[in-house]
Amino acid sequence: MLNHIVVMGRLTRDPELRYTQSQTPVASFTVAVDRDFSSRETGERQTDFIDCVAWRSTAEFVSKYFQKGSMAAVSGRLQIRDWTDRDGGKRRSAEIVADNVYFGESKRSREDGQTQRSGGPAPRPASGGYNAGYSDMPAGGSAFAELDDGDGELPF
Numbered sequence: 001m002l003n004h005i006v007v008m009g010r011l012t013r014d015p016e017l018r019y020t021q022s023q024t025p026v027a028s029f030t031v032a033v034d035r036d037f038s039s040r041e042t043g044e045r046q047t048d049f050i051d052c053v054a055w056r057s058t059a060e061f062v063s064k065y066f067q068k069g070s071m072a073a074v075s076g077r078l079q080i081r082d083w084t085d086r087d088g089g090k091r092r093s094a095e096i097v098a099d100n101v102y103f104g105e106s107k108r109s110r111e112d113g114q115t116q117r118s119g120g121p122a123p124r125p126a127s128g129g130y131n132a133g134y135s136d137m138p139a140g141g142s143a144f145a146e147l148d149d150g151d152g153e154l155p156f
Contacts, residue, residue, distance in 0.1 A: 005096055007050055008073040008104050009033035015054075017063035027059035028052070029066070031074060051095040052076070062101050071104030 008031075015029040029052050034045045052074050054062050066072055076098040085091050 003077045004075070005078045006073065006075045007031060007033050007096065008071070009050070010104075011066055011068055011070050011072060012049060014067050015059075015063045017059060025056055025059040025063075027054045027062045029054075029062060031072060050074075051093070052098050053095055054098040054101060058098055058101060062098075065103075066101070073102040073104050074098050075100045075102070 010032050012030045012032050015027045017025060017027045019025055031050050031052055033048050033050055035048065036045075038045050062072075074096055076096045079095055079097050081093050081095070083091050083093065
């Protein structure tokens with residue numbers, strides 16, 4: 001049997017780190033994941049809010065390096081739990097038991113996003129690479145240029 005799930009989205013709140021009676025770390029968090037398709041009526045994508053739980057070193061990692069708004073890729077297994085609410089009603093919950101949690105964006109992207117959200121200056125393009133729309137673009141507005149093939153012979 002196979003039970004493996006991978007989702008990628010943004011944390012809706014800071015992870016909540018707790019410890020069991022035997023001092024085993026456990027972190028709970030929720031990931032907001034956009035669906036791949038849009039609504040025909042509104043054109044907007046729907047979002048699923050997926051509960052996740054991580055144990056031991058993965059729990060400590062998540063609580064240390066992730067916070068509300070962080071992009072995370074969560075890999076694990078889907079677990080369905082049956083429980084009884086305060087009124088005695090039978091309830092069912094689905095959650096991901098995370099085996100691995102990965103950064104979904106670079107540290108620079110996270111820092112730049114925080115700067116933009118806080119009203120700070122917009123990020124500058126990285127130096128050393130090609131950035132469309134900047135002064136290192138060839139004249140004529142195209143990133144491509146015709147090459148002179150000389151006498152037509154290949155050098156190899």
